[in-house]
Amino acid sequence: MKAVVVQQGETEPTVVEIDExxxxxxxxxxxxLRVGIDGTDHEVIEGNHGGFPDGxxxxxxxHEAVAVVADANGTDLNEGQLVVPTVRRPxxxxxxxxxxxxxxxxxxxxxxxxxxxxxxxxxxxxxxxAPRYLVPVPDAFAESGFLVEPISNTEKALxxxxxxxxxxxxxxxxxxxxxxxPLGLLTLAMLEGGRTDFSRTYCLGRRxxxxxxxxxxxxxxxxxxxxxxxxxSVISEVHEPMDFVYEATGYAKHAFETVHALxxxxxxxxxxxxxDWTFEIDGGALHRELVLQNKALFGxxxxxxxxxxxxxxxxxxFPDWLVDDLVTGVHEPAAAPAAFETNDETxxxxxxxxxx
Amino acid sequence: MKAVVVQQGETEPTVVEIDExxxxxxxxxxxxLRVGIDGTDHEVIEGNHGGFPDGxxxxxxxHEAVAVVADANGTDLNEGQLVVPTVRRPxxxxxxxxxxxxxxxxxxxxxxxxxxxxxxxxxxxxxxxAPRYLVPVPDAFAESGFLVEPISNTEKALxxxxxxxxxxxxxxxxxxxxxxxPLGLLTLAMLEGGRTDFSRTYCLGRRxxxxxxxxxxxxxxxxxxxxxxxxxSVISEVHEPMDFVYEATGYAKHAFETVHALxxxxxxxxxxxxxDWTFEIDGGALHRELVLQNKALFGxxxxxxxxxxxxxxxxxxFPDWLVDDLVTGVHEPAAAPAAFETNDETxxxxxxxxxx
Numbered sequence: 085m086k087a088v089v090v091q092q093g094e095t096e097p098t099v100v101e102i103d104e105x106x107x108x109x110x111x112x113x114x115x116x117l118r119v120g121i122d123g124t125d126h127e128v129i130e131g132n133h134g135g136f137p138d139g140x141x142x143x144x145x146x147h148e149a150v151a152v153v154a155d156a157n158g159t160d161l162n163e164g165q166l167v168v169p170t171v172r173r174p175x176x177x178x179x180x181x182x183x184x185x186x187x188x189x190x191x192x193x194x195x196x197x198x199x200x201x202x203x204x205x206x207x208x209x210x211x212x213x214a215p216r217y218l219v220p221v222p223d224a225f226a227e228s229g230f231l232v233e234p235i236s237n238t239e240k241a242l243x244x245x246x247x248x249x250x251x252x253x254x255x256x257x258x259x260x261x262x263x264x265x266p267l268g269l270l271t272l273a274m275l276e277g278g279r280t281d282f283s284r285t286y287c288l289g290r291r292x293x294x295x296x297x298x299x300x301x302x303x304x305x306x307x308x309x310x311x312x313x314x315x316x317s318v319i320s321e322v323h324e325p326m327d328f329v330y331e332a333t334g335y336a337k338h339a340f341e342t343v344h345a346l347x348x349x350x351x352x353x354x355x356x357x358x359x360d361w362t363f364e365i366d367g368g369a370l371h372r373e374l375v376l377q378n379k380a381l382f383g384x385x386x387x388x389x390x391x392x393x394x395x396x397x398x399x400x401x402f403p404d405w406l407v408d409d410l411v412t413g414v415h416e417p418a419a420a421p422a423a424f425e426t427n428d429e430t431x432x433x434x435x436x437x438x439x440x
Numbered sequence: 441m442k443a444v445v446v447q448q449g450e451t452e453p454t455v456v457e458i459d460e461x462x463x464x465x466x467x468x469x470x471x472x473l474r475v476g477i478d479g480t481d482h483e484v485i486e487g488n489h490g491g492f493p494d495g496x497x498x499x500x501x502x503h504e505a506v507a508v509v510a511d512a513n514g515t516d517l518n519e520g521q522l523v524v525p526t527v528r529r530p531x532x533x534x535x536x537x538x539x540x541x542x543x544x545x546x547x548x549x550x551x552x553x554x555x556x557x558x559x560x561x562x563x564x565x566x567x568x569x570a571p572r573y574l575v576p577v578p579d580a581f582a583e584s585g586f587l588v589e590p591i592s593n594t595e596k597a598l599x600x601x602x603x604x605x606x607x608x609x610x611x612x613x614x615x616x617x618x619x620x621x622p623l624g625l626l627t628l629a630m631l632e633g634g635r636t637d638f639s640r641t642y643c644l645g646r647r648x649x650x651x652x653x654x655x656x657x658x659x660x661x662x663x664x665x666x667x668x669x670x671x672x673s674v675i676s677e678v679h680e681p682m683d684f685v686y687e688a689t690g691y692a693k694h695a696f697e698t699v700h701a702l703x704x705x706x707x708x709x710x711x712x713x714x715x716d717w718t719f720e721i722d723g724g725a726l727h728r729e730l731v732l733q734n735k736a737l738f739g740x741x742x743x744x745x746x747x748x749x750x751x752x753x754x755x756x757x758f759p760d761w762l763v764d765d766l767v768t769g770v771h772e773p774a775a776a777p778a779a780f781e782t783n784d785e786t787x788x789x790x791x792x793x794x795x796x
Contacts, residue, residue: 189608189734191704243607248736251596251603252545339727348547354731361724368717371695374739375710378545380604381737383730 087208088119088420088435090129092141097129097421100142107212113155114167114218116437118414119207120148120230121423122266123334127357128200129424135201146207147171147199150221150229152440159215166225166440167218168232169206171197172386188240188386197386207420209437219392226440228399228407231270231432235395236387238271238330241353242280243391245328248351248380256327257283260309260345262316263332264289264297266410266432267355269304271330273406274398276304286323288316288333296431300409316341326350336361339381343370348377353384443564444475444776444791446485448497453485453777456498463568469511470523470574472793474770475563476504476586477779478622479690483713484556485780491557502563503527503555506577506585508796515571522581522796523574524588525562527553528742544596544742553742563776565793575748582796584755584763587626587788591751592743594627594686597709598636599747601684604707604736612683613639616665616701618672619688620645620653622766622788623711625660627686629762630754632660642679644672644689652787656765672697682706692717695737699726704733709740 085104088097107113125145136143153165161167172187172195181190199205221229246254259275259282261268268287275282285306289297301308307323314322316338325347331338334356342352373379387395399407413433415423423433441460444453463469481501492499509521517523528543528551537546555561577585602610615631615638617624624643631638641662645653657664663679670678672694681703687694690712698708729735743751755763769789771779779789 184609186608189705192732240607244604244736247607248600248604248738250606251599252542253540336724336727339730340723349545354727356727357731358724358727360722360728362720362722364718364720365723366716366718367696367721368692368714371692371710371712371714371739372716374695374737375713375741376548377739378741379739380600381730382604383727383733383735385731385734 085209086417087144088146088417089142089144092136095130097145097424099418099420102208104210105212107155107157110159111212111214112153112157112159112161112218114151114169114211114213115154116149116151116206116209116211117226117439118150118230118434118436119146120234120432120434122148122234124200126424137203143199144204144206144208145199146205146435147197148230148233149206150225150232151206151211154210161215161218166221166223166229168221168229168392169198169211169213170217170219170389170392171200171233173198173203173217185390186388188388188391207435209417219389219396221396222400223440225399230434231399231407232392232395234267235270235274235398236391237267237355237384238274239391239394239398240387241330241355241384242274244382244384245351245353246280248382249349252349254327254349256280258285258324258326258347259328259330260286260288260319260326261330261332262288262338262342263356264291264301265332268332269297269300269410269431271332272301272304272306273402276306277401278398282328284324286319286326291428296409296412296429300406303405303409316345319345320347329353331356334358337363340365340370343373343379343381346377346379349379351380351382353382355384441565442773442793443500444502444773445498445500448492451486453501453780455774455776458564460566461568463511463513466515467568467570468509468513468515468517468574470507470525470567470569471510472505472507472562472565472567473582473795474506474586474790474792475502476590476788476790478504478590480556482780493559499555500560500562500564501555502561502791503553504586504589505562506581506588507562507567510566517571517574522577522579522585524577524585524748525554525567525569526573526575526745526748527556527589529554529559529573541746542744544744544747563791565773575745575752577752578756579796581755586790587755587763588748588751590623591626591630591754592747593623593711593740594630595747595750595754596743597686597711597740598630600738600740601707601709602636604738605705608705610705612636614641614680614682614703615684615686616642616644616675616682617686617688618644618694618698619712620647620657621688624688625653625656625766625787627688628657628660628662629758632662633757634754638684640680642675642682647784652765652768652785656762659761659765672701675701676703685709687712690714693719696721696726699729699735699737702733702735705735707736707738709738711740
């Protein structure tokens, strides 16, 4: 079968022929429909993140997938059922975090991540998985279901944001998303009409008009903030202080500038994964502002089945045009490397292995 | 009556004679027993924090008090009842945060703080207060009740720490207190035998043995960490990673070093109030560590009546020797300035206006 992989020593994806996998007892065989590409895939290809499965000199890419149960193989799945696979798998059976349904909170070293670190991903015609790592999705999700995984990461961040502020009455009105990549735009759509009803939302980017991401931002009812004119550090003065800031840029200074962008009692969620970078901050002012204004900052990575289930609801509630406008490229497996190329018109690209 | 004040243009406390206050309708008259001194008082005296009440050229100091109802003045308080006053008062009636019992979450500008900013404190023979700002305490608290206020600040921080981690199963085992001042030691006592059962606790200071704070740390069953030998940045390697870090030093670098001192899924509470201070950090590594390890950091200031009530329970549960060992100086009002002087033997000092 065709698979899109990165090979040892290379920093470009290639399409290879590998054997179709055989499900172990307790595993099902899944026929892949679509696999989305995100920044993590680029980092995996460039060797900045993750690591190959033990003993292999290549890694099948892809962690944002939607698939169909091809062979239930004795599990209680229904053949033909649409599913979205989760990403993390335990390194050893009996891991307490996985056992209690919180693989997203497992410390580094206790898990592999399919398509990212230590395990093959989903960018192939078929893959296998135990049913507990597959989340059933509606039949209508054959084309859009690959978005459940990225959305689930924001579901987790939103859940943690609310938890962080749950010791007092917190009614957020203003939300700022840092980053106008696919995850930023999906998150913005969630803040605009999601379970948390933000009255006013903002999205930071660094693009000139006309630009398809700015079009989406404005069509969602949010305000576009050009970071070249209005850096994060002045947003609270130029626009207004934010009850919630969601960082999806991986730009390390944003983590610290977020503190000042927040209103009193606000919370910032960090999701980007920057490289080392030493720079100066006014740490005294930041520390003081956190304390005197009861502000909070947390990091969030990955998600669990509960967040996938919430993501299904969020994706179902999105306006019809959103997924169409987000998905700027659908590529055949043979042309998969083209799906990794980006230009000013690229927002989200997918590799489509099959349709229902 | 005698009052301990800081006067305009001065940076030392003085004892003055001022008129005994007359309670307004709806207010009671309180006879002060003891008032504790903390770092904030020193900042107020030095002019670094707070501000004088409108129209006055002096401020009565003190925000950690225990008092007796001297004249109920038609309120439903009982004369002779022991009470601890809260610190914040609304600038205007009808403030939403005060109305719902969360003055601690009110944004800057919406409150004054008695003894700190814009309102006279409790370091006088008498003061007045509306009953809703007075928390009844047991009769046994005549000597120790002034500790309810500082303890309540930690109750709030602990409540927020648990809230921050409430979206998943969090069972903290290791706790680190940064700072061996009175607030640090009280917090350490709360982690050692409080509602959160920390198995192993640590307290950071920079004192040579023999030292009375190190004695208290070890008598509480905690490990003393000398920051000159083991900076915060290496504690997780030299000792172990911490599920919870409580910063009570006001040393801005600690806010950032705390991130690395935390275990995966851990949370750091910041309570110190540093001045501006620009320095270098590896912001990329900090940001990445927050994200990939699901770490959180929050600031916490002040407390509300619920936290005072929890503090009463905590203070009641302390070992008998603790308050005796903490209080290293009890001073008469006439000698109050001496209570503000510190040396290596000083931990917590109080001004005693009266006894029951």
